[in-house]
Amino acid sequence: MNKKFYITTPIYYINDVPHIGHGYASIATDVIARYHRKQGEEVFFLTGTDEHGAKIAEAAAKLDETPKEFVDKLDLKFRAAWKLLNISNDEYIRTTDSLHGEVVSKLVEKLVERGFVEKRSYEGLYCVGCEKYMKESELVNGLCPDHLKKPAIQSEENYFFKLSAFADQLKSKIESDEIMIRPESKKHEILGKINLGLDDISISRAHVEWGIPFPGDPEQTIYVWIDALINYYSATKMYDREEFWPADLHIVGKDIFWFHAVIWPAVLLALDLPVYKKLFVHGYFTVDGQKMSKTIGNVIKPEDLVAKYGTDAVRYYVLSAFPFGADGDVSLEKMNQAYLKLANEIGNLFQRTIAMINKYFDETQKNEVKSQKLDEHQLIDTKPEMAELQLMEALRKIMLFAEDQNKAIAATQPWALAKDGKNDELAIFLTKTHSNLIVLADALVPFMPETAKKMNHQLATLDLEPLFPRIEE
Ligand code: MSP
Numbered sequence: 001m002n003k004k005f006y007i008t009t010p011i012y013y014i015n016d017v018p019h020i021g022h023g024y025a026s027i028a029t030d031v032i033a034r035y036h037r038k039q040g041e042e043v044f045f046l047t048g049t050d051e052h053g054a055k056i057a058e059a060a061a062k063l064d065e066t067p068k069e070f071v072d073k074l075d076l077k078f079r080a081a082w083k084l085l086n087i088s089n090d091e092y093i094r095t096t097d098s099l100h101g102e103v104v105s106k107l108v109e110k111l112v113e114r115g116f117v118e119k120r121s122y123e124g125l126y127c128v129g130c131e132k133y134m135k136e137s138e139l140v141n142g143l144c145p146d147h148l149k150k151p152a153i154q155s156e157e158n159y160f161f162k163l164s165a166f167a168d169q170l171k172s173k174i175e176s177d178e179i180m181i182r183p184e185s186k187k188h189e190i191l192g193k194i195n196l197g198l199d200d201i202s203i204s205r206a207h208v209e210w211g212i213p214f215p216g217d218p219e220q221t222i223y224v225w226i227d228a229l230i231n232y233y234s235a236t237k238m239y240d241r242e243e244f245w246p247a248d249l250h251i252v253g254k255d256i257f258w259f260h261a262v263i264w265p266a267v268l269l270a271l272d273l274p275v276y277k278k279l280f281v282h283g284y285f286t287v288d289g290q291k292m293s294k295t296i297g298n299v300i301k302p303e304d305l306v307a308k309y310g311t312d313a314v315r316y317y318v319l320s321a322f323p324f325g326a327d328g329d330v331s332l333e334k335m336n337q338a339y340l341k342l343a344n345e346i347g348n349l350f351q352r353t354i355a356m357i358n359k360y361f362d363e364t365q366k367n368e369v370k371s372q373k374l375d376e377h378q379l380i381d382t383k384p385e386m387a388e389l390q391l392m393e394a395l396r397k398i399m400l401f402a403e404d405q406n407k408a409i410a411a412t413q414p415w416a417l418a419k420d421g422k423n424d425e426l427a428i429f430l431t432k433t434h435s436n437l438i439v440l441a442d443a444l445v446p447f448m449p450e451t452a453k454k455m456n457h458q459l460a461t462l463d464l465e466p467l468f469p470r471i472e473e
Helices: 020-038 054-062 067-084 098-113 163-175 184-195 224-229 231-238 254-270 302-309 311-320 332-360 363-370 383-387 391-412 414-419 423-444 449-461
Strands: 004-013 042-050 091-094 117-127 132-134 152-161 180-182 217-222 249-253 278-282 285-287 328-330
Touching (some): 020 042, 020 249, 020 278, 042 231, 067 091, 098 117, 098 231, 217 224, 224 231, 332 449, 383 391, 391 414, 391 423
């Protein structure tokens, strides 16, 4: 039996069209999923959209649409974006799927039955952008630091989940890596927060109609974050993948780290369900040093980048720009440079090697070289990097390998060997380079799947087609 591997992206809020920030999380998760498939594991890769809550209802109301009309329209945009970026998710969950709703209400009912839920009246500051109550101490000049808006005072009767009861268990499981949180800095950050003590949290809302009704109290809906987190589990039921629970790896951005590192495992513990194995928290990027925002007008859409540079160059760029797990900055200028690097290092390498083989080899030699297969002993070893999810470093290793091939060509000067009639040396060198290009294509499979396919095609047919054509401005 193949090893099973269950990996997820965050489910994205569907209050607007997808941007490259969402794309970043999906691309990274896709690369990891493809890498595991390539290792022969049976992978379940889930992505989807988070469709309930005040944030979505407000966005729909602005357009005079019902929330359902609104999310159905945007759903198509998200699916199209993932197709364009070649995201290989096995399933796509929407929290408005009725089966998901059934699982959520069942689990919440169970939380109530197990005595972990209590009705209390509550007054607090609610940020709709974050979909959470904020503490005074979290505000900066009275505003939510992420959304730069003043949270509204809300007072209502809510159902509370006794999160505080799980502080000790969470602490010891996170400390021992039974719940593995990476990068290490994030593990320490969350342990620090848990040490300050956990407050119980409200898991229902009284004035948000767009959501799953709270079991036994139709006046209330289930808090959108509880609804959303459960997607990872409900999907295993909906898509008949129950044997994949617990999830092996949740990939999330740092903005939603708390929900995944604290609330989600506590809910699972309260339900006596196995907790996911690993949470990897990636950083956020700015665009030219600024937060990506509609107001600033610097939102990058995946389709615009792909139209200009192609899917694989975009995948390459976002992952090579800065370490996975850290914050970084992206820009169109740097995207352009990354493309040129691909064209110069990899595109040229293929162009030159195949052109020389066509020029210097006779038919027999060509047929021989065409039938070369991947030499399993010669792989570019990205295992250590991939085990730590150091995607940028893995890509760097692959690029270095390409650069080495270019250097070897410059040093060997096959054209000079041909001129001097050193045909054996020439044949050995080109055959070896050809074999190395198979190795290069193999390492690129998870990162740049279509390019890797084209490379293998070119190596097997000796037909040339530019891998990274010149960009028309
Ligand atoms: N719906 C919640 C997640 C629920 S998961 C059970 C949500 N959605 S979101 O659409 O606002 O953001 C989801 C993710 O998109 C972030 O966690 C992050 O992975 C990614 N990103 C959004 N903007 C980004 C950047 N500017 N940079 C990098 N990643 C970004 O929160």
